[in-house]
Amino acid sequence: MTDNYIILPIIAHLAIAVLLIFFWRKVQIQRYISVLGSLLVLGLSIGLFIKTWRTGYLTMQAGNWQAPFGITFVSDVFSSTMVLLAGMAGLAVCIFSSVGISRHRIQYGYFPIFHFLLLGLNGAFLTGDIFNLYVWFEVIIISSFVLMTLGGKKPQIEGGIKYVTLNLLASVMFLTAVAILYGLTGSLNMADLSLKMAEIDNRGLVNVTGLLFFLGFGIKSAVFPLYFWLPSSYHTPPSAIAAIFGGLLTKVGVYALLRVFTLIFIPDEFTSTMLMAVATLTLLTGAFGAVIKRNMRMMFSYLIVCHIGYLIGGLGMYTQAALAGVIFYLIHDIIVKTNLFLVSGIIYKIRGTMNMDKLGGLYADYPKLSFLMAIVFFSLVGIPPLSGFWPKIYLFQEGLATPNAWYLVVAMIIASFVTLYVIAKMWADVFWKDRPAEEAATEDDFAPMKRYHRAVLIIPVVMLAIASLYIGFCAEHIATLSQRIAADLKDTAPYIKAVLGREIIKP
Amino acid sequence: MKSVILRTASNYLLPLLLLFSVFILLRGHYNPGGGFVGGLIASIAFMLHAFANQLENTRKLLRYPPGALIPVGLAVSLLSGLAPVFAGQPFMTALWFSAPVPIIGLVGTPLFFDIGVYFVVIGITLTILFNISENIL
Numbered sequence: 001m002t003d004n005y006i007i008l009p010i011i012a013h014l015a016i017a018v019l020l021i022f023f024w025r026k027v028q029i030q031r032y033i034s035v036l037g038s039l040l041v042l043g044l045s046i047g048l049f050i051k052t053w054r055t056g057y058l059t060m061q062a063g064n065w066q067a068p069f070g071i072t073f074v075s076d077v078f079s080s081t082m083v084l085l086a087g088m089a090g091l092a093v094c095i096f097s098s099v100g101i102s103r104h105r106i107q108y109g110y111f112p113i114f115h116f117l118l119l120g121l122n123g124a125f126l127t128g129d130i131f132n133l134y135v136w137f138e139v140i141i142i143s144s145f146v147l148m149t150l151g152g153k154k155p156q157i158e159g160g161i162k163y164v165t166l167n168l169l170a171s172v173m174f175l176t177a178v179a180i181l182y183g184l185t186g187s188l189n190m191a192d193l194s195l196k197m198a199e200i201d202n203r204g205l206v207n208v209t210g211l212l213f214f215l216g217f218g219i220k221s222a223v224f225p226l227y228f229w230l231p232s233s234y235h236t237p238p239s240a241i242a243a244i245f246g247g248l249l250t251k252v253g254v255y256a257l258l259r260v261f262t263l264i265f266i267p268d269e270f271t272s273t274m275l276m277a278v279a280t281l282t283l284l285t286g287a288f289g290a291v292i293k294r295n296m297r298m299m300f301s302y303l304i305v306c307h308i309g310y311l312i313g314g315l316g317m318y319t320q321a322a323l324a325g326v327i328f329y330l331i332h333d334i335i336v337k338t339n340l341f342l343v344s345g346i347i348y349k350i351r352g353t354m355n356m357d358k359l360g361g362l363y364a365d366y367p368k369l370s371f372l373m374a375i376v377f378f379s380l381v382g383i384p385p386l387s388g389f390w391p392k393i394y395l396f397q398e399g400l401a402t403p404n405a406w407y408l409v410v411a412m413i414i415a416s417f418v419t420l421y422v423i424a425k426m427w428a429d430v431f432w433k434d435r436p437a438e439e440a441a442t443e444d445d446f447a448p449m450k451r452y453h454r455a456v457l458i459i460p461v462v463m464l465a466i467a468s469l470y471i472g473f474c475a476e477h478i479a480t481l482s483q484r485i486a487a488d489l490k491d492t493a494p495y496i497k498a499v500l501g502r503e504i505i506k507p
Numbered sequence: 508m509k510s511v512i513l514r515t516a517s518n519y520l521l522p523l524l525l526l527f528s529v530f531i532l533l534r535g536h537y538n539p540g541g542g543f544v545g546g547l548i549a550s551i552a553f554m555l556h557a558f559a560n561q562l563e564n565t566r567k568l569l570r571y572p573p574g575a576l577i578p579v580g581l582a583v584s585l586l587s588g589l590a591p592v593f594a595g596q597p598f599m600t601a602l603w604f605s606a607p608v609p610i611i612g613l614v615g616t617p618l619f620f621d622i623g624v625y626f627v628v629i630g631i632t633l634t635i636l637f638n639i640s641e642n643i644l
Contacts, residue, residue, distance in 0.1 A: 004592050004597060004598055007592075007598045011585070011588075011589070011598070014581075014585055015585060017581075018578050018581045018582050018585060019578075021577060021578035021581070022578045024574070024578075060597050060598065061597055062597060062598055062599050063597065063598075063599040063600050063601065064591075064596055064597045064600040064601075
């Protein structure tokens with residue numbers, strides 16, 4: 001059944017971006033349009049989520065070309081949840097940007113590009129075609145590259161070069177893998193591929209193609225050997241941009257991995273061992289990287305790498321409960337990582353530095369704000385009953401139940417403790433420690449701001465903190481959602497049926 | 508560039524190339540051609556004019572900065588994709604008028620999509636090339 005509603009969260013971003021280009025250089029109008037537009041998209045995303053939750057699957061054959069020949073857009077519970085999360089993170093960052101991004105950057109087209117980025121994200125979540133997924137990834141890369149280098153400072157360009165080089169490499173691998181896949185099966189529709197891949201006798205080639213996909217998406221989601229572009233680029237752009245990058249860009253890689261490895265390539269023993277091994281190394285290198293960094297945003301970047309390990313590890317275990325854990329973690333992670341960078345943006349406004357040696361005394365100066373920030377930090381760590389705690393239970397449980405996964409469990413525990421350690425240490429350094437005397441003279445840019453402007457910076461943090469608290473305290477809702485998504489991922493027959501529109505008899 | 512031949516020729520080439528670009532644009536869809544190629548040819552026409560008659564004169568000829576074409580083109584393409592939605596069809600379904608228009612041929616939403624692409628390509632190419640050539644010409 002065709003339902004045009006699916007395309008709305010994508011089209012709305014495009015329409016907003018076009019409208020914003022009409023108001024090029026009119027900063028104030030752009031701010032209003034962008035915030036209102038993001039609010040509209042969030043509303044549409046909620047609508048899509050509710051609709052999908054009720055019916056299970058929505059599909060739309062773009063251009064009325066029937067699957068598997070045309071491009072199909074599919075919204076299952078997983079993709080609509082991701083669209084919803086992108087809508088929430090997008091709105092928060094958008095509000096934050098209207099004060100947190102300098103006038104100069106807005107004049108050079110920050111807001112239109114921001115909406116193009118979200119357009120790419122929503123497209124990637126909703127497409128049911130592997131080549132179309134590649135196209136959306138390109139939209140994401142191009143707009144994120146512009147966002148990263150907007151402003152043209154030297155460290156930004158340096159970070160941008162690393163970012164774009166590795167991501168282009170990843171795209172090439174992704175494209176190669178798509179080409180091989182097309183050569184093997186003659187199809188690009190993911191549901192169709194799922195059926196055709198099962199019939200191919202040359203399993204070796206299938207596995208190699210799967211590995212190419214893993215490499216491509218792995219670089220984009222910053223897993224072990226190829227993660228180094230992330231910490232060396234994410235601390236360079238303004239916090240609002242880093243927030244949307246940290247919250248969503250690496251997660252879209254994980255989303256693609258989850259899709260491809262549940263629908264097209266079912267991990268055999270080799271692949272799942274490899275996924276778990278890579279996850280272990282990602283967890284450890286990310287965690288140790290975070291320990292030695294003294295720049296807050298660099299530390300957060302390493303924490304992103306570290307926490308990707310949980311997601312990949314859960315995928316490696318490949319049981320329904322483990323996948324539920326992954327989905328839960330993904331939901332928690334998107335909200336909390338976005339918020340983390342927004343918080344770092346506020347701290348930067350207050351103190352003018354990100355170096356923890358030079359920071360201090362925030363608790364004495366801003367007790368209420370510090371309390372708000374504490375919620376974010378301790379949600380990240382996962383102190384029960386805050387949001388990071390619940391998915392880890394799933395993952396630990398499944399890790400202990402899976403044979404030969406003890407190393408992954410050990411790495412997860414180490415990573416959890418290291419996260420706790422770095423966050424506690426950061427809390428002590430930034431909030432409780434007295435401010436270094438030589439720093440006392442630096443200006444506080446935050447206090448003299450207008451009340452309204454300060455509120456605009458704080459409201460998105462509050463919004464996302466409430467979402468984090470909701471995930472923590474109403475964990476059973478999120479658990480139900482994750483279980484349902486995990487069940488959908490394990491049993492792909494309804495997805496295939498919804499896309500191809502006929503009954504499937506799976507061998 | 509001070510060349511009488513080029514300057515004289517460019518005055519004739521500009522309308523000719525523009526006409527050719529429109530021809531390529533309309534030829535698209537079932538035959539080779541379309542908005543992208545047409546847009547490139549149209550921008551070449553303006554660039555040739557700029558080479559022969561100085562950049563400022565070409566800017567004056569255009570009146571508006573070429574970047575203004577980008578949102579216009581995007582909006583046209585977007586609306587052409589949305590049109591079938593209002594008719595109850597999936598997004599981007601091609602809707603055609605039943606009777607062909609003389610000279611142009613069949614008119615439908617894909618034509619408007621291509622016209623949008625045509626404007627976006629002209630806008631972007633000229634913005635880039637004008638900025639680059641500002642220091643050279």
